[in-house]
Amino acid sequence: MGRCAVRNVIRDLRLARGEMTQQELADRIGVTRQTVNAIELGKYSPSLEVAFQIAEVFGVPLERVFQYEKARARR
Amino acid sequence: MSFREKSAWISLILIVLVFGPYFGRVALALAGKTHVHAGTQFALITVFVLLEIVLHVAVAVRSPREARAARDEREDLIDLRATRTAFYVLLAGVLIAIFTLHFPVNVWMLSQFVLFSAVVAQLMRFSNQIRLFRRGW
Numbered sequence: 001m002g003r004c005a006v007r008n009v010i011r012d013l014r015l016a017r018g019e020m021t022q023q024e025l026a027d028r029i030g031v032t033r034q035t036v037n038a039i040e041l042g043k044y045s046p047s048l049e050v051a052f053q054i055a056e057v058f059g060v061p062l063e064r065v066f067q068y069e070k071a072r073a074r075r
Numbered sequence: 076m077s078f079r080e081k082s083a084w085i086s087l088i089l090i091v092l093v094f095g096p097y098f099g100r101v102a103l104a105l106a107g108k109t110h111v112h113a114g115t116q117f118a119l120i121t122v123f124v125l126l127e128i129v130l131h132v133a134v135a136v137r138s139p140r141e142a143r144a145a146r147d148e149r150e151d152l153i154d155l156r157a158t159r160t161a162f163y164v165l166l167a168g169v170l171i172a173i174f175t176l177h178f179p180v181n182v183w184m185l186s187q188f189v190l191f192s193a194v195v196a197q198l199m200r201f202s203n204q205i206r207l208f209r210r211g212w
Contacts, residue, residue, distance in 0.1 A: 031148070032077050032150065034080075035149040038149060038211035043210065043211030046148070046149075047148050
């Protein structure tokens with residue numbers, strides 16, 4: 001499975017929000033810290049529901065958090 | 076390491092430690108070198124279940140918050156994917172068990188084979204879970 005075609009800036013957003021930890025984000029969206037880590041590293045693409053929850057936590061639109069990379073997806 | 080991953084490790088190690096030596100003995104019994112009592116299988120399954128409970132409780136006591144939390148979507152997907160692989164292993168075992176009925180096998184041998192299929196299927200399930208947890212997905 002490896003890296004997915006969906007890139008994200010969750011780490012940047014966390015750090016910009018007063019160094020929010022992965023555990024804090026995980027608690028707010030109802031997943032484990034390991035799942036947040038897998039999403040951040042691009043190893044796991046979250047469901048739409050979780051993606052929207054993440055965007056809501058940071059108060060930004062979904063497309064600001066996640067970007068779809070066409071070139072990667074075609075491989 | 077998450078509670079689900081610890082749980083998968085516990086089950087995998089227990090399967091190897093409890094059923095590994097047992098099936099070694101069964102293999103020797105099939106070769107006529109030793110004898111395995113009919114009740115051993117039931118006793119072993121009971122010991123396995125009790126050890127699973129004790130070790131899972133011990134881990135849960137150490138991290139109660141994680142243990143109480145519901146599975147998240149990634150953990151659900153990992154479990155589904157690992158269980159799918161195990162299903163095919165178990166299905167193959169069942170089909171082979173049915174096939175062996177056409178040969179001179181007794182109930183004891185058949186029960187050993189069915190248990191062996193279930194154990195291998197569980198081994199596949201937990202090892203796949205651990206692999207997916209380690210990799211992220």
